[in-house]
Amino acid sequence: MEMKSNPIQVADKLFAVIELLAAKGSMGLIDISNDLDLNKTTVHRLLNSLVYMGYVFQNPDTHKYRLGFKICGISNQILNQIDITRVVRPYLKELVNLTGETVHLVQLDGINAVYIDKIESTTNSIRLVSQLGKQLPLYSSGVGKALMADMMEEKVVRIWEKSEVKKVTEHTITDFAVLQKELKEIRSRGYAIDNEENEEGIRCVAASLETKNAGSSYAFSISAPIYRMDENRIKEIANHILTIKGKIQEAIS
Template structure:
């Protein structure tokens, strides 16, 4: 099969110049000409075109060319149009089918996480009381602890102090030093557990997702009654959770 070529050669070369400048940083005309294997008069015309459109500029003192922030403006507009639920939904459904358990998807909001999607399991008669739009504290939930485990110590402490810390169940962790040890364990394993800390009789396994800036904004969890969430079952589910975490992080980066 013949190699496909850009039908508009000048467009191909314009983007090649932009990609090269993005990789090298500020560069002179001769350097760019050598790197692109193009005559310097051709590169000069391409650079002038990029400058005219606002994608490049030339330093008047050094004569070197560099990209402007216009490309970032376009990138941000694209990212703002990305529907994270559209990306997440297929993964959430697959995770529910793989495990037979209810799967939640949340977004962090201050000291709480907001349920923004939920895929209920149809394979069991026990339904979770959680609803899309409802909130759950960060300090006593699997999704919340997964998110907090990615943050710097000062951010964790600030959120802890801003939270209304109290026992929701006999298992809720309200001692800060013990809470920090729990977060350290989460960092090692890559996933978090809610051992009946938010709702008695329910255990959850959760993981957070980072966006293209490396910031943890979303998290997902598998929830089930304790009789189906034994330690052995948690170990089994952790494989599915870590796999989904890796796949979704790549798609969102």
Template sequence: METKNPIQVADRLFLILETLAETGPVTLAELCSHLDLNKSTVHRLLCSLIYMGYVKQEGETGKYSLSFKLLALSNKLLARMDILDTVRPYLKKLSRLTGETVHFVQREHTDAVYIYKEESYQNSIRMVSKVGSRIPLYCSGVGKAIAADLDEAQIKALWENSSIQKLTPHTITDYAQFLKKIEEVRKKGYALDDEENELGVRCIAVSIPDYRNKPKYAFSISAPVVRMSDSRIQELSKIALEIKSEICSTMK
């Protein structure tokens, strides 16, 4: 494997692009200082990038900056990137390691929408959830996991725009108590649905950011309470956090 770019000019072209992405508009002299290259070399490379449409020069200041062409390329890449293609192998692995059903959700306003389900066939009890169905964020593990990555104003808006109902005797309907749960999620790294949405079912959930590092997705391990003792939750939460780390490392 090459340890050095075999085409030096390509190395320098991309170095300019990466530097401009960090600095914003700069003069030729400033860019040369950042790159530690002479002016004639940098100017020639800039001219090439301007010709290809990746860099522009401001008329009044003469400063160089990136054009939107790179953004257009990244948008085309993202349009072809299916989050499920990325997470599916890890969710299958998680279900295999735990022997439990795994769900993957996407946030839509005050709800989470199930967009993938990996059913466990190691146990006879099946989860009734279906891909495409919705679950409120305020009373679910995946919801609290996502909410923990929001700021205080966003959390308050989420609560105020939700139809707060006591779905089970365990459902949290007090905002102050909800905030305490969110703080617990931030400390532990995972959320717990302790029969808050459905009696007899406990879930462990962790959030997954989108490509902009914004809270949008989450996955959970769901099982009947008979298989979800506090000690097993501790065991499964470690596995869930390891899987989260693996997924996030592939999305960087």
């Protein structure tokens, strides 16, 4: 049975505060109250509770609130439990060395993909804005489409129906028939392409990993600005990705 609302409503409000501070950084009581459309008394109680538990810190000089480092500790503990990152990382570093581009590793998380590792290019000065723990919609990202291409059609339909399908950019696929056609092409060639569908000016090439015994599904990708990602460069990077995928599959099988 799918749950339509949180049975403990105060939990909704507590995590709304946490997510807001994570997105915007240090904020005052009134700003938090306005953003969440909650009265100041309620927000003050929520903040006091979070401060008491160590999840939020209040600056004694500015009286503004920010997340405490306890949140970082929890996220690091979660990431440390994902053994696949330790196995895969050397191969992702090899991919960075081969291409000179930034590489991401993601894990399937419901209708999203979540970044669990990132290796920055040391040769290109332009760095991509991506953070560990950030979620990406499956239907509009290279890694997401690579993951969906491995799924049974029924699961693809369920994910599409549960997703908030919207035009993130002018290139975002919002027609299910078009997505189905693209997934078929991905299955045929072995890799997915995000053609500015999730972020303007950025293209990526991605491939999924077959991890039947890992308890989850994973994919990795190379992302770069479009001026470094023409058709010839995409084919070159795709060849490197498929080679590295083969090496990873041997390591984790």
